Amino acid sequence: MNPIKIKKALSIALLLFSASASAQTVGVKDVHDIVQKLTDQLVEVYPFPEISAKYQQAILRNEKAGRYVGLSEDSLAKKLTEDLRTVHKDVHLRVMKNEETYKRLSAPSGRRSDDSTELKRMKTQNYGFKSVQIDGAKSTAYIDIPGPFWGTQESFEMASAAMNMAAHSKYVILDIRHNPGGTGHMGRFIASYFYSPGNEKFYLNGFYKNRKMDEQEWTYSYVPGRRNPDAKVYILVGPGTASASEGLAYAMQKLGRATIVGDTTAGAGIAGSFVPLKRNLIAFVPVKMVVAPHSDEGWEGTGVIPDVFSGDEDALEIARKLIEKDRKDQ
Template sequence: MDTAAIIDRTRELLAEHYVFPDVARELDALLAARLAAGAYGVTTPEELGALVTADLQSVNGDRHLRLKFHSDQVPDGDDSAVMQQVARSFELSLGGVPHLRRLAGGVVHLELAPSLFPVEWAAEGITAAFTLASRGDALIIDLRANTGGDPETVALVCSHLLDEPTHLNTMYDRAGEVSRQFWSQSHVPGRRFGGAKPVYVLTSGTTFSGAEELAYDLQQLGRATVVGERTGGGAHPRRGFTVHPHLEATIPTARAVNPVSGTNWELVGVAPDITVPAADALDRAHHEALAELDRRGGDSPVLAEVRAALRAGRSVVEPVR
């Protein structure tokens, strides 16, 4: 393992791509000094990745800034490592929609995990899931095990939950210029869930990056209630560069700015509207959804039964069998 070459290449990538040039200069000096002092005198790529990642995150805490170890050898090229991993996860998770079910009272539980996969891959499954979910009276979107993904896929999900094209997010490059805006779409294939029925988003400390954006966008628009734990706090989209057969330098190249808040969730995470342990979030969101549907009224026989159970203090969180 040519440690000096790996560090030098990582420094070059920071100088060329990192969204905050002043931080990149500070990190460049830090890595050079640490290399000269013999701090990286380890024998395995995994050990080197851990040491360098700690140094990369020591200045501003950016959790997307890493020298990431991959146990499987990864090909050369930008984003090759992450795309190899993403393709494997996509096949094992039913295209990112591993769980869809109807709970008591017409509430739908839809899990999106482990990632919001590239929209050209994920659109078919997400469209199918939301077409089914559209028949529900309320929706719980479960992001507790979701660690990020494609902002285009975030926009697609939001499009199923909003009735009009809506500005969701703006990306700014390292020069401070707008590089991309994301909007919900005026048309979606399949059926919309729509912009009126109750929506709840479940989060955990594991929820990260693009999944955080989905929770944050819907929360800032007042379209969803976030239930669970504060999320991980990663708002900077990144690119990946192979610097060794088992090491990928992940470098954030832009920063997200929400049009409502004027800021993002970097370092602070998305604060839930209702804070509960992640393990309890589904039950709590289901209860909140049923209570909201009860407040709105309606003549569904199932919902009438649920109202009676709520008034009697009985549990209604078990799914309909």
């Protein structure tokens, strides 16, 4: 091949590579805009002002030191998350790259469309409910809920169907060991099936930076189908149990309505929502600390501590043994 043509081809390839690398790197101005929006949002809504001030100081200091220069979108998101968690380990608070969600959140409210990727995911995962197994001989229902807890009509219909299948069982096992959370409404919805109408319970309490906005969360006075207020409930948990699914385990434990079996949960106790930043980056910003009724303490940072630790043994087998023991004691 002609040496001149080879040289031209190499030059073009290098230019294309350089342009591609440049396009992937977040510029100084965009970095500043991302940092500014992230820290402003934290100061505005994070429920603990003293911590949000430390977040802001650390991120601005790192920006000034040039720690975010020359990074790709993914690398910048990872670095910001690491730096935030170095200040205070809130496992909810994170920055990530998600082009589809960024576009949806950035669109004017009247023009926002459903997230097709999320819709497909919901359908693929059966709206968070995997299976219901009924052992009629032992009057035991096992409900596998890997989640997440979605808040769509279809999700609540699926939950209602599962709970109604278990409505005649004396023992109910809820498996949320791999449930990463979602909407807290789903946990309250499930818990409501274990109380009679008119016996609503103060489930959890949520507080914001502005304590005048505190929210009391109660079990629902109405749920579709048949309730099971006399069932003995066992909830399986582990490190994969996080956020709203932790809320279900924590509330039922504090109410004395369920036996928690497994290992300590993730410890993600501050609810929040996604915020668009820039360059396809979004942040999950915690806004509401969720705690037990009449208390300022929840599971944030500590996780839900099981009543019965599973250790090396399978939590489901332990629950079944507990049920068998209870049956023999009858």
